[in-house]
Amino acid sequence: MPQAVESLARAIGIDTEEIAERLAFLEFGSDDTRRLQALKTPLQDAWDVHADTFYAHLLDFDDTRAQLGAPEVMTRLRHAHSGYFQCLLEGAPDWRYVRDRLNVGLVHQRIGLAPKWYIGAYRKYIASLLPTLLAECERRGESAAAALDSLFKIVTFDICLAIDSYIDAEQQAQARAEARGRLRERAMESSTNGIFIVDIQRQEFPVIYANAAFYKLTGLPHRDDGELPCLCQHDRHRHSDCMAHIRQAVRSHREGYTVLAFTLSQGEQRWVELFASPVEDQDGANTHYIGILHDITERKQAERHLLHQATHDPLTGLVNRYRMHQKLTQVTEQAERERIAVLFLDLDRFKLINDSLGHDTGDELLCQVAGRLKRCLRGNDTIARFGGDEFVILLDDITAPADARKVADKILAALDPHFAIQEHSLFVSTSIGISLYPEHGRDSQTLLKHADAAMYQAKAAGRNQVTFFSDALTQHATAKLSIENDLRLALEERQFCLHYQPIVDTRHKRLVGVEALLRWQHPHKGTIAPDAFIPQAEEAGLILPIGAWVIDRAIAQAAMWQHAGVRLPVSINLSVEECDSIRTAPLIRQALARHGLAPELLQIEITETVMMEQIERVLPMLEALKVLGVHLAMDDFGTGYSSLRRLRDLPLDTLKIDKSFITSITRQPADQAIVSAVISLARKLDIRVITEGVEQADQVAWLAREGCHIVQGYYYGKPVPPERLRLSWAQQN
Numbered sequence: 008m009p010q011a012v013e014s015l016a017r018a019i020g021i022d023t024e025e026i027a028e029r030l031a032f033l034e035f036g037s038d039d040t041r042r043l044q045a046l047k048t049p050l051q052d053a054w055d056v057h058a059d060t061f062y063a064h065l066l067d068f069d070d071t072r073a074q075l076g077a078p079e080v081m082t083r084l085r086h087a088h089s090g091y092f093q094c095l096l097e098g099a100p101d102w103r104y105v106r107d108r109l110n111v112g113l114v115h116q117r118i119g120l121a122p123k124w125y126i127g128a129y130r131k132y133i134a135s136l137l138p139t140l141l142a143e144c145e146r147r148g149e150s151a152a153a154a155l156d157s158l159f160k161i162v163t164f165d166i167c168l169a170i171d172s173y174i175d176a177e178q179q180a181q182a183r184a185e186a187r188g189r190l191r192e193r194a195m196e197s198s199t200n201g202i203f204i205v206d207i208q209r210q211e212f213p214v215i216y217a218n219a220a221f222y223k224l225t226g227l228p229h230r231d232d233g234e235l236p237c238l239c240q241h242d243r244h245r246h247s248d249c250m251a252h253i254r255q256a257v258r259s260h261r262e263g264y265t266v267l268a269f270t271l272s273q274g275e276q277r278w279v280e281l282f283a284s285p286v287e288d289q290d291g292a293n294t295h296y297i298g299i300l301h302d303i304t305e306r307k308q309a310e311r312h313l314l315h316q317a318t319h320d321p322l323t324g325l326v327n328r329y330r331m332h333q334k335l336t337q338v339t340e341q342a343e344r345e346r347i348a349v350l351f352l353d354l355d356r357f358k359l360i361n362d363s364l365g366h367d368t369g370d371e372l373l374c375q376v377a378g379r380l381k382r383c384l385r386g387n388d389t390i391a392r393f394g395g396d397e398f399v400i401l402l403d404d405i406t407a408p409a410d411a412r413k414v415a416d417k418i419l420a421a422l423d424p425h426f427a428i429q430e431h432s433l434f435v436s437t438s439i440g441i442s443l444y445p446e447h448g449r450d451s452q453t454l455l456k457h458a459d460a461a462m463y464q465a466k467a468a469g470r471n472q473v474t475f476f477s478d479a480l481t482q483h484a485t486a487k488l489s490i491e492n493d494l495r496l497a498l499e500e501r502q503f504c505l506h507y508q509p510i511v512d513t514r515h516k517r518l519v520g521v522e523a524l525l526r527w528q529h530p531h532k533g534t535i536a537p538d539a540f541i542p543q544a545e546e547a548g549l550i551l552p553i554g555a556w557v558i559d560r561a562i563a564q565a566a567m568w569q570h571a572g573v574r575l576p577v578s579i580n581l582s583v584e585e586c587d588s589i590r591t592a593p594l595i596r597q598a599l600a601r602h603g604l605a606p607e608l609l610q611i612e613i614t615e616t617v618m619m620e621q622i623e624r625v626l627p628m629l630e631a632l633k634v635l636g637v638h639l640a641m642d643d644f645g646t647g648y649s650s651l652r653r654l655r656d657l658p659l660d661t662l663k664i665d666k667s668f669i670t671s672i673t674r675q676p677a678d679q680a681i682v683s684a685v686i687s688l689a690r691k692l693d694i695r696v697i698t699e700g701v702e703q704a705d706q707v708a709w710l711a712r713e714g715c716h717i718v719q720g721y722y723y724g725k726p727v728p729p730e731r732l733r734l735s736w737a738q739q740n
């Protein structure tokens with residue numbers, strides 16, 4: 008409080024000089040001091056007598072009664088009050104007196120005692136002293152008018168101080184309110200949230216205040232009159248649901264929330280949350296609304312990004328499987344009489360390109376394929392990458408199946424030209440299966456399943472083709488699924504076995520090798536030949552574990568013979584999927600080491616077609632195997648159109664002439680010419696020749712005349728289990 012009194016004194020400019028000046032103006036002098044002091048005791052006694060009446064009077068008014076409070080508070084006040092009035096009769100007030108008065112003024116103002124009560128109390132005070140003052144002056148023969156004037160002077164001096172305290176407090180309160188107002192204004196102006204106030208008493212709901220951030224977020228231009236039309240009038244929001252929601256909130260005087268989008272002058276899109284709250288006037292009437300705009304552009308962009316990620320393929324930017332399902336579900340649910348086509352595409356032999364040239368090349372190829380596919384479609388068609396090399400296209404407004412066919416043909420043609428990727432010139436085709444709504448299915452799942460089945464049919468029919476779904480395909484797909492399940496079971500339950508077919512040197516009738524040939528001992532269907540299940544195993548991705556089993560078992564068998572003293576080379580066939588240096592070469596090296604087989608007792612056969620079509624993939628594996636010391640053979644030679652010059656560049660030990668040339672070798676001059684030329688060429692290249700499919704003695708004789716003595720065929724023996732092979736050759740030898 009002392010500090011407050013000091014600052015109040017400073018504010019009203021009161022000091023010793025001012026006190027003197029005020030007293031001089033009131034013509035307060037030593038006579039007044041003397042008169043008051045002379046009357047001090049009787050007047051004080053008179054006040055003490057009237058104090059009860061005064062406090063009873065205070066209790067008559069609500070405000071003063073509330074200020075007095077409990078009886079003990081009243082006793083304390085009464086005591087202080089008596090001291091206060093006593094001071095008035097002390098004579099000329101000094102600085103200490105003034106400070107005490109200011110302090111009392113501050114306390115009264117602070118507890119909320121209105122000046123009318125404080126100042127009004129002086130009247131009651133004077134009235135209660137008046138009879139005593141008059142009687143005392145008369146008794147003493149002194150002038151009552153002079154004594155009364157002295158009392159008025161000091162009371163007036165006191166009242167002035169009280170008024171000063173109140174005025175200063177008022178001014179300070181006003182200054183504080185103004186400072187708070189300015190701070191609020193600066194805070195609103197510097198807020199990064201847009202803040203605006205709407206006058207809802209006017210029909211058009213104008214914005215009567217808007218801070219800088221409001222203009223920045225909305226891109227709305229400042230208006231000279233400082234007013235803006237209601238946000239509901241903004242072109243973009245005039246008819247939007249978002250604004251309808253806010254209008255409804257205003258009508259029912261509730262708070263409202265919505266999200267709005269604004270396009271700024273540079274075309275930049277901003278998303279803001281709008282929180283609108285009613286503002287009431289002093290009578291509680293809802294006159295205005297305050298709106299806060301919070302910028303959520305980054306959050307919206309992040310949400311959009313996440314949504315894009317969740318619905319798009321990161322590599323090609325096409326929509327993904329999930330989004331295609333959604334879209335297809337939506338379209339089939341809304342389709343009434345429309346026709347819809349689903350095209351399921353799977354690139355032919357993409358896996359080989361990917362595995363042999365690396366994933367970067369594969370990825371680039373997929374992107375280029377996606378680009379060409381998009382160019383074949385119209386704006387409202389949907390294209391998705393389903394994963395790997397599978398794409399799905401949705402044509403949702405075709406009039407006839409022929410329209411889908413046209414698009415599919417366009418796609419085949421678009422993929423026809425080569426793809427230039429890095430230094431490679433790649434050719435890729437696709438197999439396309441088509442299902443139609445409503446005839447092939449009425450929901451997303453069924454249409455996709457049937458398009459997929461049709462695509463498999465297109466592949467089976469030779470690839471680079473288009474097939475429409477038919478019921479027969481369902482049976483085919485079911486059969487395919489069943490064989491795939493059976494193959495998995497066969498691996499688990501060891502239903503595979505190897506048969507061995509002799510390879511014979513006809514000059515000495517000596518066994519010079521065997522070819523390991525896979526058989527499936529099906530528990531219900533009996534022995535199944537590899538042609539009937541290897542393509543399915545390749546499609547289902549099961550050829551790798553099956554091939555690994557073949558490698559291990561054939562090497563184990565050859566090692567058993569070797570350990571028994573029979574050095575019998577064993578040939579193994581590799582599928583195209585297994586022609587992978589990184590996987591297969593170590594697999595073979597480990598199997599040789601595990602079973603202790605001399606590497607030259609193993610021959611790996613790869614067909615001419617695979618070697619020629621996948622040379623970039625196969626060559627590193629041939630070289631890796633060559634380093635191991637394993638022998639290498641080109642199988643089915645004559646069926647793959649390899650350039651004969653190419654033979655020179657491959658690390659081959661053996662050429663196996665395909666059995667199709669041998670069947671009519673004794674009668675067909677064309678076959679004879681080819682086989683003779685091949686035998687002669689191989690001899691020059693120091694490559695051993697084996698002829699396959701030899702079934703008759705005259706074929707053996709013809710080949711012998713041409714200098715080919717190593718043959719394989721039913722004439723010398725069909726593929727048999729290893730125990731039967733050993734027996735039969737023991738007899739012949």
Ligand SMILES: Nc1nc2c(ncn2[C@@H]2O[C@H](COP(=O)(O)O[C@H]3[C@@H](O)[C@H](n4cnc5c(=O)[nH]c(N)nc54)O[C@@H]3COP(=O)(O)O)[C@@H](O)[C@H]2O)c(=O)[nH]1
Binds near residue numbers: 537582702722
């Ligand atoms: N990737 C793998 N492929 C394999 C494996 N085991 C076999 N196969 C391939 O399956 C195809 C069919 O093989 P299969 O039914 O065993 O037929 C072989 C012989 O039985 C048959 N053959 C042999 N001599 C004659 C004959 O005088 N007449 C005649 N009509 N057929 C005969 O030829 C097949 C062996 O051919 P090849 O492999 O070209 O030497 C076949 O393509 C096998 O390669 C395996 O484990 N993995």
